[in-house]
Amino acid sequence: MLRFMARRLVRLTLSLVVVSIITFGLLQLVPGSFSDLADVGSTALGDQASSDDGGLAGRYGDEVPAWEQYATFMRGLATWDMGPTYKYPQTTVEELIGEAFPVSLSLAVPATLLTLLVAIPIGMLAAVKKDKLADYGSIFTLTTIQALPGYLFALVLVLIFSVGFGWLPVRGWNGPEYMIIPVVALAVQPTAMLARYVRSSMLEALRDEYVVAALAKGGTKRVVLVRHVLRNSLIPLVTVVGPIFAALATGTVFVEVLLGIPGLGRLFTLAARTRDMPLLMGTTLFFALVLMVMNLIVDLAYGLLDPRIRHQQRADSRWRRPKRPRMLRGSPVLGNNTDHDGGGGGSPAAGSPDAATSMGARG
Amino acid sequence: MSTNSSTTADGRATTSHTSGGTVLSVTDLRVTFTRPRTGPGSTVVDGLSMQIPAGGSVAIVGESGSGKTVSMRAILGVLPETAHVTGQAVFDGQDLIGMPETQLRRVRGARIGMVFQNAMSALNPTRTLKVQLTEHLRWHGTTNRKQALNLAVEALERVGIPEPHRRIRMYPFQLSGGQRQRAMIAMAIAARPQLLIADEPTTALDVTVQRQVLDLLKDLRREDGLALVMITHDLGVAKYLCDDIIVMRHGHVVETAPLRSFITTPQHAYSQQLLNAALDTTTDNNGNGGDTSTDTAGETTATGSESIGIQPRAARTESAGGGRDLVLVRDLAKVFHGRGGDVPAVTDVDLTITKGETVGVVGESGSGKSTLARLLTRLIDPTAGSVAFDGTDVLTLTGAPLKAWRRRVQMVFQNPYASLLPHQTIAANVAEPLRVHKVGTTTSRRARAIELLDLVGIPQERVDQYPRQFSGGQQQRVAIARALALEPDLLVCDEPTSALDVSIQAQVLDLLQDLKNRLGLSMLFITHNLAVAQQLCDRIIVMANGHIVEAAPTQELFTHPEHPYTQALLAAVLPIHRQPAPTPGTTSRDTPPIDTTGQLIESSPRHWVRTTAHGARATRSAATTGANST
Numbered sequence: 001m002l003r004f005m006a007r008r009l010v011r012l013t014l015s016l017v018v019v020s021i022i023t024f025g026l027l028q029l030v031p032g033s034f035s036d037l038a039d040v041g042s043t044a045l046g047d048q049a050s051s052d053d054g055g056l057a058g059r060y061g062d063e064v065p066a067w068e069q070y071a072t073f074m075r076g077l078a079t080w081d082m083g084p085t086y087k088y089p090q091t092t093v094e095e096l097i098g099e100a101f102p103v104s105l106s107l108a109v110p111a112t113l114l115t116l117l118v119a120i121p122i123g124m125l126a127a128v129k130k131d132k133l134a135d136y137g138s139i140f141t142l143t144t145i146q147a148l149p150g151y152l153f154a155l156v157l158v159l160i161f162s163v164g165f166g167w168l169p170v171r172g173w174n175g176p177e178y179m180i181i182p183v184v185a186l187a188v189q190p191t192a193m194l195a196r197y198v199r200s201s202m203l204e205a206l207r208d209e210y211v212v213a214a215l216a217k218g219g220t221k222r223v224v225l226v227r228h229v230l231r232n233s234l235i236p237l238v239t240v241v242g243p244i245f246a247a248l249a250t251g252t253v254f255v256e257v258l259l260g261i262p263g264l265g266r267l268f269t270l271a272a273r274t275r276d277m278p279l280l281m282g283t284t285l286f287f288a289l290v291l292m293v294m295n296l297i298v299d300l301a302y303g304l305l306d307p308r309i310r311h312q313q314r315a316d317s318r319w320r321r322p323k324r325p326r327m328l329r330g331s332p333v334l335g336n337n338t339d340h341d342g343g344g345g346g347s348p349a350a351g352s353p354d355a356a357t358s359m360g361a362r363g
Numbered sequence: 364m365s366t367n368s369s370t371t372a373d374g375r376a377t378t379s380h381t382s383g384g385t386v387l388s389v390t391d392l393r394v395t396f397t398r399p400r401t402g403p404g405s406t407v408v409d410g411l412s413m414q415i416p417a418g419g420s421v422a423i424v425g426e427s428g429s430g431k432t433v434s435m436r437a438i439l440g441v442l443p444e445t446a447h448v449t450g451q452a453v454f455d456g457q458d459l460i461g462m463p464e465t466q467l468r469r470v471r472g473a474r475i476g477m478v479f480q481n482a483m484s485a486l487n488p489t490r491t492l493k494v495q496l497t498e499h500l501r502w503h504g505t506t507n508r509k510q511a512l513n514l515a516v517e518a519l520e521r522v523g524i525p526e527p528h529r530r531i532r533m534y535p536f537q538l539s540g541g542q543r544q545r546a547m548i549a550m551a552i553a554a555r556p557q558l559l560i561a562d563e564p565t566t567a568l569d570v571t572v573q574r575q576v577l578d579l580l581k582d583l584r585r586e587d588g589l590a591l592v593m594i595t596h597d598l599g600v601a602k603y604l605c606d607d608i609i610v611m612r613h614g615h616v617v618e619t620a621p622l623r624s625f626i627t628t629p630q631h632a633y634s635q636q637l638l639n640a641a642l643d644t645t646t647d648n649n650g651n652g653g654d655t656s657t658d659t660a661g662e663t664t665a666t667g668s669e670s671i672g673i674q675p676r677a678a679r680t681e682s683a684g685g686g687r688d689l690v691l692v693r694d695l696a697k698v699f700h701g702r703g704g705d706v707p708a709v710t711d712v713d714l715t716i717t718k719g720e721t722v723g724v725v726g727e728s729g730s731g732k733s734t735l736a737r738l739l740t741r742l743i744d745p746t747a748g749s750v751a752f753d754g755t756d757v758l759t760l761t762g763a764p765l766k767a768w769r770r771r772v773q774m775v776f777q778n779p780y781a782s783l784l785p786h787q788t789i790a791a792n793v794a795e796p797l798r799v800h801k802v803g804t805t806t807s808r809r810a811r812a813i814e815l816l817d818l819v820g821i822p823q824e825r826v827d828q829y830p831r832q833f834s835g836g837q838q839q840r841v842a843i844a845r846a847l848a849l850e851p852d853l854l855v856c857d858e859p860t861s862a863l864d865v866s867i868q869a870q871v872l873d874l875l876q877d878l879k880n881r882l883g884l885s886m887l888f889i890t891h892n893l894a895v896a897q898q899l900c901d902r903i904i905v906m907a908n909g910h911i912v913e914a915a916p917t918q919e920l921f922t923h924p925e926h927p928y929t930q931a932l933l934a935a936v937l938p939i940h941r942q943p944a945p946t947p948g949t950t951s952r953d954t955p956p957i958d959t960t961g962q963l964i965e966s967s968p969r970h971w972v973r974t975t976a977h978g979a980r981a982t983r984s985a986a987t988t989g990a991n992s993t
Contacts, residue, residue: 209484215441217499217550218472227498228487235489307489307534 008299012292019288020077020281024070027277073281085279087270093282096267101249101286104256104263107179108248111186115244119191120237123198124230130203139196146192151254154185158259171260182259186252190244197240198233205233235305242298243291250287386558386590387415387438387475392450392460394430394437394614404447408434409614411450415558420584420591422601422622424637425611426864427835431594434611435560439475440467454558473503476551480563482543486535486550492519493531496550505554518549522579540728541572545579552583559583562594569727569891570935577604577937596864598641599937602626610634626939640866642894643938644921689852689885690716690739695748697734697909708734710909712748713963716853721879721886723900723917725893725932731909732889736857739887740772741765753852770800773846777858779838783830783845789816790826793845800849815844819874836867840874847878855887860895872898893936897921902969905929911963915970925972 076082082093122142126135158181162170169178205211206229214224253265264283271279303310392411397404408430415421423431436442438452438459452459455474459467471477479485486495496515500506506514512531519527522545524538535543544564551559561580565573581604583589595601601608601622608625610617610633618631629635692714699706709731716722724732737743739750741757750757752768760768773796776782783792793812797803803811816826819840821833830838839859846854856875860868876899878884890896896903896917903920905913905928913926924930937943961974 208487209479209481210487212436212441213477213479213485213547213550214487214498216436216439216471216477217554218468218470218502219499220468220502223502228490232487232489305489307491308536 008296012289012296015292016285016288017074020070020074020285023281023284024066024073024277027275027280028066030275069277073278076278077282077285082278082282085271085282086276087274087279093278096279097264097282097286100262100264100267103173103261104249104265107182107186107261107263108245110179110183111190111248112241112245114183114187115190115194116241118187119194120198120234122191122195124202124225126195126199127202127206127233128225135199139199142192142195145188146196149254150185150189150252151258153188154181154255154258157181157185171258173261178261182255182261185255185259186248190248194237194240194244198237201233201236202229205229208232235302238298238301238305242294242301246291246294249294250290384417385414386417386419386454387413387592388451388453389413389434389438390451390453392434392437392452393448394433394442395447397445397447404445407614408437411609411611411616413609413616413619415590415592417557418584418588418590419607420593420605421607421609422593422595422605423609423611424595424598424601425617426596426866428613429611430614431611432562435477435562435592435594439471439477439560440464441471469503472499472556473505473554474556475558475560476554476556478548478551478559478561478564481567482540482547483535483567485547486543488535491532491534492538492546492550495535496531496546496553499550500554503554515549515553518553519546521552521583522546522549523575524549540568541575544568544572544576548576548579548583552587552589555587556589558590558592560592560594563596564593565600566595566597570893571727571931573600574935574937580604597937598626598637598865598939599643599943602939603937603943610637636866638939640869641939642865642869642892642898643940644894644897644933644936687718688715689718689720689753690714690887691749691751692739693749693751695735695738695750696746697731697738697743698746708909709738709745712906712909712911714739714904714911716885716887718852718885719879719883720902721884721888721900723896723903724887724889724906725891725896725903726906727891727932729908730906732891732906733857734909735906736774736855736887736889739853740774740855741769742774766800770796770849771852773849773851773854775839775842775846775854775856775859778862779835779842779859780830782842783838785830788827788829789821789833789841792830792841793848796845796848802849811848812844815847816841818847818878819844834867835863836870839863839867839871843871843874843878847882851884853885853887855889857889858891859888861891868895875899893921893932905932910973911971912973913971914963915972919967919970923967923970925966925970927975 073082080094084090084092085096088096122138126138129135158170161168161181168180172178211224211229214228215221219227250264253269255261256263256265257269264286267279268283268287270276271283390412392408393406394408395404395406411430411434413421413423423434425431433442433446437446437448438454440448440459440462442448448460450460454470457466457470459470462470486492493512493515496518497508497511500511500514501508505511516527516531519531524530524542524545530538530542530546535546538546544567548561548564559580564580565576568576577600580591580593584591584604591604593601593605605622607620608622609619610625610631612633618625618629618634620630625634626638629638692712695709695712695714696707697709699708712731712735714722714735724735726732734743738745741750741760745758752771755764755768757768783789784795787795790809790812793815794808797808797811802808813823813826817823821837821840821844825833830841833841843859859875860871863871872895875886875888879886879899886899888896888900900917902914902916904911905920905926907928913920913924913929915923920929921933924933963971963973966972
């Protein structure tokens with residue numbers, strides 16, 4: 001287990017480095033830099049950045065070569081001190097992420113829970129009522145929903161509940177009532193996807209022989225469904241729920257921008273728009289980190305839920321295959337085969353049963 | 364019983380004259396499946412009637428799709444909702460068909476237990492045995508949680524699982540195949556039912572384990588007075604365990620008879636056909652099972668195919684005699700580096716196949732047979748050893764020579780459907796290897812495919828159909844045709860008949876036999892079925908735990924098996940036409956480990972056997988060696 005974790009952490013770090021190189025490289029390649037873009041917009045307001053650059057020049061001046069900027073940033077990342085951003089020189093990247101992440105998280109957790117709460121019963125119902133109206137109806141609805149973009153639902157919800165009934169605020173971030181519309185809007189698409197997944201996973205489990213066996217033992221349909229089918233069909237679900245949560249936690253750009261929520265998604269778009277290297281690198285790597293940690297948690301949870309996984313020692317993963325020895329002739333493993341000659345009744349070719357056989361056949 | 368019968372209007376008529384000792388009485392059972400979208404359904408069971416006396420046992424025999432399983436599941440009402448069941452099934456004075464679900468549930472599990480074919484799938488892989496063996500006891504309100512655990516442990520002990528207290532906390536996949544099957548039987552008997560419906564309970568098991576499980580069921584019958592319905596396709600199993608037999612075909616009952624008279628004088632033509640297709644090993648079982656005149660060693664060419672009428676042996680020895688070595692394997696070993704350590708799958712294997720010879724490899728699951736086949740075909744690379752094919756070192760081949768060599772060795776797999784491309788017609792399937800090796804043009808390849816399919820008995824009108832439109836036996840013929848497309852020198856058959864029904868198995872074996880004689884093919888034939896091996900092979904190699912334990916010409920092996928493991932294998936065979944060998948007196952129901960530490964020595968010409976740890980082999984073989992060496 002420890003070895004597994006250690007290996008996974010090494011892998012995670014390597015992946016992060018690769019992501020950082022790709023992101024930084026792309027940032028170098030796109031036309032326009034922060035200062036170019038800032039010059040265009042800031043002439044009217046006067047140059048704020050120059051008055052107090054918060055040590056920015058010390059880190060990434062224009063004359064500093066790119067690789068050095070990268071090295072500086074990565075050193076900062078390693079010590080969780082990524083320094084100030086171009087756009088907001090008074091605040092640091094980690095501060096911004098630290099402010100935005102809880103916001104995103106407070107959307108992601110309820111949205112994920114909502115997804116699970118709605119998707120599992122619908123999927124179950126569709127599976128149990130296979131080929132009936134409830135199945136066709138729910139699957140048709142879900143497929144339609146899945147095909148529509150999520151922010152559309154945000155707009156529809158705003159129209160109905162904020163503009164129409166006036167029950168909920170239109171946009172902003174100022175208390176629990178502001179969470180309702182974004183959470184629902186975020187949950188719609190994953191719910192549709194997950195429900196279809198639950199349905200197929202459940203149908204597969206229903207076909208298993210142990211379901212018949214449990215029924216033949218005298219269990220009620222309900223008990224068998226819950227004790228045997230549901231549990232087993234939910235195990236593969238973990239693999240899907242993990243990434244869903246990670247995606248929600250790292251912000252969904254459209255919904256956040258649309259509803260004026262100061263989450264990670266908004267931060268990310270801002271950084272990309274202004275070519276704010278430290279902020280962009282910081283958010284991207286943070287996204288990557290969250291995703292990979294979620295995947296790690298999924299793998300661990302899988303082992304907890306499925307005893308078959310738990311009980312095979314995860315000694316080797318795909319990370320490193322044990323090397324196969326080259327063909328060895330007469331290896332020590334097979335040392336005893338030389339002794340065959342002794343028992344073979346003196347035939348010189350009696351090294352093996354079949355050598356003798358072929359001799360016999362010829363003769 | 365009688366009080367019950369008077370309350371049930373439907374069941375009375377039947378019960379009145381059967382209550383003397385009938386556990387289950389089925390009258391005119393019919394099952395129809397309706398398809399949700401495509402109109403009228405198909406009738407799967409058409410008028411099954413049967414009586415099971417208290418403590419009696421009835422075998423339901425038939426090939427796949429004959430309605431055996433469906434009829435028994437219909438009685439318990441555990442079929443999908445698309446099934447429409449009519450008829451009567453009077454159990455304990457009550458008609459189970461149409462009984463309300465709540466009432467029926469009190470019968471399931473508590474009064475009628477069910478055992479399934481594959482314990483791996485019939486036990487929930489993610490729940491412990493404890494959960495699965497006790498839950499129904501509580502559902503039925505038999506006992507409380509604690510008492511249920513005791514009953515479950517008792518049941519496990521009853522079926523011969525060592526250390527039941529510890530094992531009950533395990534998951535199904537942590538047990539061996541035989542133990543798993545026993546655990547499932549324990550699950551069925553934990554609630555002490557009067558009737559046990561066993562659906563092919565031993566089909567997925569090795570012969571020696573099969574024998575143990577059947578003996579267990581026999582004990583349960585004798586000691587607990589359990590009535591038994593045994594669904595099987597194996598007449599040997601039916602004969603070993605049951606008093607009466609019902610033969611089903613296409614949902615109809617073909618014949619109902621006491622087993623004894625059925626074996627000697629089957630009434631129906633289909634029963635006759637089934638009996639004929641069933642292969643028996645012909646041997647004197649090392650003397651201890653001897654009941655017939657086969658004890659003189661060299662008597663007849665051990666046919667085993669008496670009913671199928673093949674007399675190929677003479678021709679075969681001739682061809683083998685003139686042959687030269689095609690395959691020369693020396694010291695072959697394969698170690699799998701799996702999770703939790705290295706697993707030696709094949710150790711120290713020497714093997715020679717001469718041109719035109721058929722070598723059988725028999726052994727139980729996990730003995731390394733399939734690994735050997737895959738090593739020979741170089742689907743996997745060995746850890747050590749050498750494989751020479753017609754003088755070339757196979758293991759050093761790469762690139763074009765390797766590809767050229769692959770043309771000369773072809774394989775037939777166990778599951779024909781899985782080994783054919785489902786989205787291509789069978790003609791395209793057969794032409795595929797030709798296409799891969801760029802032989803001929805599209806038209807000539809097709810012509811060749813049609814020719815080959817004709818050779819294996821698939822008519823030309825059907826060559827443009829898809830694999831799923833064929834029966835299992837036909838699919839296997841197609842697979843054989845494909846393997847022959849490149850005119851290989853060696854055909855490696857990995858359990859080619861195990862997934863097939865007996866009559867179809869006979870067809871495929873006939874075909875292979877015929878091809879062998881006509882084309883002079885060399886074959887490596889892997890099987891766990893000794894009777895099949897006996898019918899087809901010139902020489903047989905017995906494998907256990909990755910080692911060769913015995914190798915001898917077929918007839919010699921069956922008449923004078925020397926290694927204890929070979930003897931156990933032969934003793935576990937359940938013959939139809941003769942008495943089975945008596946159960947070896949085992950104290951533990953677990954298979955003793957097979958000793959493979961000894962060395963292979965030649966006890967008589969061409970007969971090799973591995974010595975056991977004590978340096979001595981079975982008593983009679985020791986005498987043979989003594990005579991030989993002096």
